[in-house]
Amino acid sequence: MNAHVSPPGETAAAPLLELRGISKAFPGVKALDDVSFALYPGEVHMLLGENGAGKSSLMKVLCGAYQADAGEFFYNGEKVTIASTADAQKLGIAVIFQEFSLVPYLDIAQNIFLGREPKGRIPGTIDRRRILADAKRLLDTIGFEIDPSIIVNTLGVAQQQMVEIAKAISQNARILVMDEPTAALSDRETELLFALIARLKADGVSIVYISHRMAEVFALGDRITVLRDGRRIDGVKPADVTPDQLVRMMVGRTVDMTYPRHFADKPGEVLLEVRNLTAPSGISDINIEVRRGEIVGLCGLVGSGRTEVARAIFGADPVASGEIVFDGKPISGEPDIAARRGIALIPESRKSEGLALLRSVGDNLVVSALRKLFPSGLFDPRGSQRTADGLIRQLRIATPSARQTVGLLSGGNQQKVVIGKWLAAGAKLFIFDEPTRGIDVGAKSEIFALIDRLVAEGAAALMISSEQVEICHVCDRAYVMREGRVAGHLTRNELTEENIVRLGMHHA
């Protein structure tokens, strides 16, 4: 692995900013491991990697939001420290965040110059005429024609992004970091952004650009750095590499792959059928089928619509058109109907959505099954206890007793309680959203063993995961989402990380 790649245009310019040996660890994860990164003046540097590869962490270290545990920064060859966002600002580093840093009910000019307003004659006041003129001039230089006295809240996403960029430029930013800037833009808006990037480049501004779209990587990038597992895999130039080669650099994470799975010889009857589902949450024309005995993967990048599909099936989000057939009968409406019919949604944030953390294991296990267990409406503590104890044994939940507070259990055991809760309620289809997030390796295997047992007994599972290795090892089949649509279907034999990434990105 070479730490340096020649700068664009073959001129031997010195890097504007250089990061050497950056490491950053969080409890249980090494987010960045000895990453080096050089940014040359006036270049667009693409940062590429799967979900969780370390792109965001690197970006946050760059802008001072995270402090690196180890490593050095050099600006124009001089050693500098970036210990705070103020330090980064002084070096001319500005980040265009996906969630904007704008104040919704101030106008464009006030947003651009927030904290640096031109002073009026009376102390404390703002020179209104000057702030508008300054803003107008700035907006003109980036080619954004708009009245700077318009309240930001009335702007569309693309326009707000332009204001963000104007704000960064007004702070004399020499380095702009953009995190998936086109994610929320239309084609036309994207064109405008690309034109602006070209202009900024010509002015010598360097841009770090995080993208998941292959077309952009090749259209805009002067250089590409690929991250995987918090490590820098390689730095290449677009001309020297093919999309396939990039995909191969991104995949191949080293993970413990001892997940137990007993694949059925032939799949059971169809349990869930989604036909032409379109929903206002941003998914369209979804066709999905899940059979008894199957674990079906639902993958794609974060934001590709995976969670929205799950929520639509569960009735948590409204549906515009299409059909969802469950267990032979159409289903539509509210989560409580879906739950009664036997669909379980186990959300990613199980702490906020799946469990009452301060209540006992037993209470949590029976809460969804109260109607089934006690049809008369009268609660029977002993019946409840029996059910809870049975589930604790069946799912091997490690808890001293059913009376233990759920919040005190480990992540893996909390996850089991959520599963048990739905099992007690008679769920047949389990929809998991990132089931192994925040769970240690040992507990992961146990969770998968449990899911394996559930489907072997005739249930089915739809599993959303960003951990492609897990999908590949556990699932019978998988659907890959991209920008709100099903981009492709992978059978057991086709199910490889490379194929998932290929379908998930803008690259067939």
Place this chain on the structure above:
Amino acid sequence: MREAAIVSQANPLQRIPGVAIVLGALIVLFGAIAPGFLSPANLSNVLVQSTILTMLALPMTLIIMTEGLDLSMGAVLTLTSLCVAIVSLATKSMLLGLGAGVLVGAAFGTVNGWLVAILGIPPFVATLGTLGMAQGLSLIVSDGQSVVGIPHSVRDIYSATLAGVPVPIVIALVTYAFFHALLYHTRFGSYVFALGGNREALRYAGLSPNKLLIAVYALGGTMAGIAGLLMTARMNSGHPTAGLGLEFDAIAAVAVGGTSFERGNGWLLGTLLGVISVGVLRNGLNLISLPSSVQVASVGVLVIVALFLDGLRSRA
């Protein structure tokens, strides 16, 4: 997400109809059923009686814009009014009385801001606590009795006129002008918008949201101190329950005026119209001889109607 950004509320002028319709409807209603409501003397009376509420509701607007709340305002007003009465009685000086009221009010406001910003106590709880403290102190300093015999210089503030305009109305207008300039034409005003709209943006601009937040609450307390002078002048005495429930009217006026409780979306002129709406409602109900208990309930209805309209607007 994208749709939400595009279908956003347009300029603040679009909010005029909401509160203006409420106020217009109240005026038409009481003009029709309440004898003497439309007489110049009564209308002037409505405005004079709205002065104290104006002085509380304007800073309350700023506090609510920061996604906060100040429940202690009424109780702090009671306390400052008593301080004005006691000090002016002892020193025969209106200005020293005002100074005492402002000092006590500013102290309470600063404590509120400190509890919210530094200790991170939710505004509802923090200011509920100081409400109790102010109430208790009021009973202690007054011994549960009215403070009477205050100097004429204090009383005259409420009854005097300036070029034919009652002084309280002049004070209300000056207060409004001050807050308008503060919110829309100063750096501090911009930062108030940012406190509720995007605190990160402030931090990123190198400003201290905590200090700004304390300043906003301190401003509220200070205004309650100045309003204490007017309250003492109006009642010609200090009374241990003088400001009871005024925070409720102030919050109601802000809500009726279209200030949202989220994202720093505030509107001062709306608050002023909201204050007048509350004043008209109470005055009109008085004229048709409905008991004060009904008045409290009716202000409650006004708030619910206003928040319902607010909800309709944000959904539209």
